[in-house]
Amino acid sequence: MGNDLNQKCGDVGGGELVVGLDAGGTRTRVVLAAADGRLLGEGAAGPGNALTVPMPQLIEHLAEAVAAAVPEEARGRVVSVAGGFAGATAASPDDPGHLNARSALTSALRRLGIPAGPVGICSDIEAAFAAAPGTPADGLALVAGTGAVAMRIADRRGTVTVDGDGWLLGDDGSGFWIGRTAVRAALRMADGRGPATALAASVGRALGLPGGVLPGDDEDDRGAGWTRPHREAYRMHLLPAVMADPPIRLARLAPLVAEAAREKDAVAEAILEEAADQLTETVRALNPHPGEPLVATGGLLGPDGPLTPLLAPRLAALGLTLDWVADGCRGAVALARLAHGGGSR
Amino acid sequence: MGNDLNQKCGDVGGGELVVGLDAGGTRTRVVLAAADGRLLGEGAAGPGNALTVPMPQLIEHLAEAVAAAVPEEARGRVVSVAGGFAGATAASPDDPGHLNARSALTSALRRLGIPAGPVGICSDIEAAFAAAPGTPADGLALVAGTGAVAMRIADRRGTVTVDGDGWLLGDDGSGFWIGRTAVRAALRMADGRGPATALAASVGRALGLPGGVLPGDDEDDRGAGWTRPHREAYRMHLLPAVMADPPIRLARLAPLVAEAAREKDAVAEAILEEAADQLTETVRALNPHPGEPLVATGGLLGPDGPLTPLLAPRLAALGLTLDWVADGCRGAVALARLAHGGGSR
Numbered sequence: 001m002g003n004d005l006n007q008k009c010g011d012v013g014g015g016e017l018v019v020g021l022d023a024g025g026t027r028t029r030v031v032l033a034a035a036d037g038r039l040l041g042e043g044a045a046g047p048g049n050a051l052t053v054p055m056p057q058l059i060e061h062l063a064e065a066v067a068a069a070v071p072e073e074a075r076g077r078v079v080s081v082a083g084g085f086a087g088a089t090a091a092s093p094d095d096p097g098h099l100n101a102r103s104a105l106t107s108a109l110r111r112l113g114i115p116a117g118p119v120g121i122c123s124d125i126e127a128a129f130a131a132a133p134g135t136p137a138d139g140l141a142l143v144a145g146t147g148a149v150a151m152r153i154a155d156r157r158g159t160v161t162v163d164g165d166g167w168l169l170g171d172d173g174s175g176f177w178i179g180r181t182a183v184r185a186a187l188r189m190a191d192g193r194g195p196a197t198a199l200a201a202s203v204g205r206a207l208g209l210p211g212g213v214l215p216g217d218d219e220d221d222r223g224a225g226w227t228r229p230h231r232e233a234y235r236m237h238l239l240p241a242v243m244a245d246p247p248i249r250l251a252r253l254a255p256l257v258a259e260a261a262r263e264k265d266a267v268a269e270a271i272l273e274e275a276a277d278q279l280t281e282t283v284r285a286l287n288p289h290p291g292e293p294l295v296a297t298g299g300l301l302g303p304d305g306p307l308t309p310l311l312a313p314r315l316a317a318l319g320l321t322l323d324w325v326a327d328g329c330r331g332a333v334a335l336a337r338l339a340h341g342g343g344s345r
Numbered sequence: 346m347g348n349d350l351n352q353k354c355g356d357v358g359g360g361e362l363v364v365g366l367d368a369g370g371t372r373t374r375v376v377l378a379a380a381d382g383r384l385l386g387e388g389a390a391g392p393g394n395a396l397t398v399p400m401p402q403l404i405e406h407l408a409e410a411v412a413a414a415v416p417e418e419a420r421g422r423v424v425s426v427a428g429g430f431a432g433a434t435a436a437s438p439d440d441p442g443h444l445n446a447r448s449a450l451t452s453a454l455r456r457l458g459i460p461a462g463p464v465g466i467c468s469d470i471e472a473a474f475a476a477a478p479g480t481p482a483d484g485l486a487l488v489a490g491t492g493a494v495a496m497r498i499a500d501r502r503g504t505v506t507v508d509g510d511g512w513l514l515g516d517d518g519s520g521f522w523i524g525r526t527a528v529r530a531a532l533r534m535a536d537g538r539g540p541a542t543a544l545a546a547s548v549g550r551a552l553g554l555p556g557g558v559l560p561g562d563d564e565d566d567r568g569a570g571w572t573r574p575h576r577e578a579y580r581m582h583l584l585p586a587v588m589a590d591p592p593i594r595l596a597r598l599a600p601l602v603a604e605a606a607r608e609k610d611a612v613a614e615a616i617l618e619e620a621a622d623q624l625t626e627t628v629r630a631l632n633p634h635p636g637e638p639l640v641a642t643g644g645l646l647g648p649d650g651p652l653t654p655l656l657a658p659r660l661a662a663l664g665l666t667l668d669w670v671a672d673g674c675r676g677a678v679a680l681a682r683l684a685h686g687g688g689s690r
Binding site: 095160161162163165166168169170180183184187191192193228232235236239242243247281282285286287 | 440505506507508510511513514515525528529532536537538573577580581584587588592626627630631632
């Protein structure tokens with residue numbers, strides 16, 4: 001992968017340059033900026049989780065993304081580099097995630113002939129927090145995408161983490177949680193434990209079940225029209241279809257819940273309400289002060305995110321306003337500029 | 346494995362013999378009985394799930410367990426064989442689980458020189474149901490061990506299944522569910538979302554966490570005495586400890602919840618109450634008729650099972666009384682006798 005993801009890479013002027021990375025579980029993004037913060041280039045490559053990507057690939061992905069963002073002739077002018085890494089969330093800078101990230105990024109820069117001094121390493125969450133307008137130093141960060149985690153940030157470092165416990169044990173209210181709950185709702189309708197829901201048909205279609213075992217799409221057929229043998233056949237097809245994929249792939253079903261909720265399916269609406277309650281509980285456990293900054297990232301909370309309209313009033317009741325950022329690249333740039341003595345943008 | 350599990354194997358008399366198997370996910374048990382139902386021998390070997398154990402091992406395990414139960418000189422007198430298999434729960438006798446079980450059991454008997462005619466194949470749940478006194482033909486079966494599933498039985502065949510959806514999507518109220526919920530409760534105490542519970546210490550000890558990051562065992566230290574850095578360290582040690590094992594291994598933590606509940610830990614008590622509610626909901630979805638037979642199996646519902654005292658009153662409210670059996674071996678023997686024209690015992 002790589003080049004098709006790499007967009008701007010034009011004139012980079014003649015002054016000092018800074019580089020910011022957001023190394024996530026699915027890809028690594030890099031931004032090149034001028035010392036005053038102006039965006040000059042972007043690059044992307046494969047996954048950059050500092051705990052789960054093996055070191056040779058990690059170095060490779062970081063080098064590929066940085067190379068795409070920083071033209072060869074400009075590399076000598078890079079004065080500061082900072083990166084936010086998934087897998088570097090532990091509070092201590094001596095944890096394996098931090099150490100891997102520092103080692104891999106240093107190697108990648110050396111390979112490209114970039115003479116930056118000590119690199120700045122932080123978690124992807126800290127980078128996202130720093131990406132908010134004004135580069136705040138203290139406040140709260142909330143991630144709600146495939147996973148879910150909240151963090152209190154003090155002096156630009158995470159000090160307290162709530163949830164982020166992974167799909168097996170937590171990530172309550174995440175895309176994975178919503179997707180799994182959708183399949184559970186379909187199965188509970190099928191075996192008579194739960195109410196009728198349009199999710200049974202849409203989840204079944206998404207998982208490639210044969211048409212003969214799907215409940216009808218029309219209103220009348222959702223409940224009583226679905227006979228016992230149909231329900232048993234649905235279960236027997238659905239379970240192996242789910243188990244054939246890694247569990248985390250259930251997150252891809254979250255948009256079906258948003259779609260069904262838009263069409264007023266009561267089960268889907270209740271799933272989104274519960275997800276919003278869980279994320280609110282996660283933020284509340286950080287003991288928020290009314291009015292302090294709350295920076296969010298992740299697809300569930302973006303401008304068109306399915307939880308955005310549900311979470312806003314719940315957070316308002318805690319005196320909080322959500323400020324969303326697409327990723328941590330601009331935050332890493334801000335941290336790189338600060339490390340070089342630059343002001344906040 | 347094998348011989349240490351194989352107990353009685355003495356004088357087997359001179360008449361016709363029947364064999365019953367319970368082929369489960371962790372081991373295969375076999376019982377040899379006289380035509381009148383008297384127990385004459387027992388054998389055991391490795392796993393016998395008809396869907397997940399590869400065919401050569403499945404044949405091997407079945408042959409080993411049958412060989413241990415049936416002395417060589419008696420094999421010519423076996424007139425009927427029946428087996429209940431995990432993985433053969435689908436309603437159709439043409440499903441892969443049924444076909445594998447029939448093929449493997451036929452091969453194993455041929456290898457041992459046992460001339461039994463067509464073998465009887467059913468699910469482990471149907472065999473457990475038939476193990477109840479009187480060998481009932483119609484009623485309800487409930488399994489609550491590592492997993493959880495309920496089934497309506499008509500004319501000795503399962504007709505409707507509720508739950509049994511596996512650890513990722515269901516098995517609500519099972520040993521896995523209880524174990525996972527215990528770890529969740531510990532993590533939620535650690536990050537401030539949940540109340541203090543003795544489970545944090547017992548789960549941490551069971552997962553081999555270093556003493557320094559465990560909450561104190563004394564009453565005062567359960568909540569406020571556990572400082573923020575302690576809580577963060579606990580989380581950072583607990584998550585990799587859980588993820589190092591297959592998810593299903595969380596079921597081994599269920600006894601810790603029973604133990605904490607006995608000592609009146611409110612969180613542990615609530616977990617068991619919720620598990621009992623879920624199993625009740627699972628049974629209720631079968632539309633039970635007051636007074637019909639309900640046969641249960643699985644460690645959670647045995648004579649000393651942690652859910653037995655909680656489930657009994659809930660089922661009584663539905664007009665049901667729980668009859669527990671240790672496994673399906675005696676049920677398979679009863680089905681083998683019926684297939685040979687024998688009466689119920």
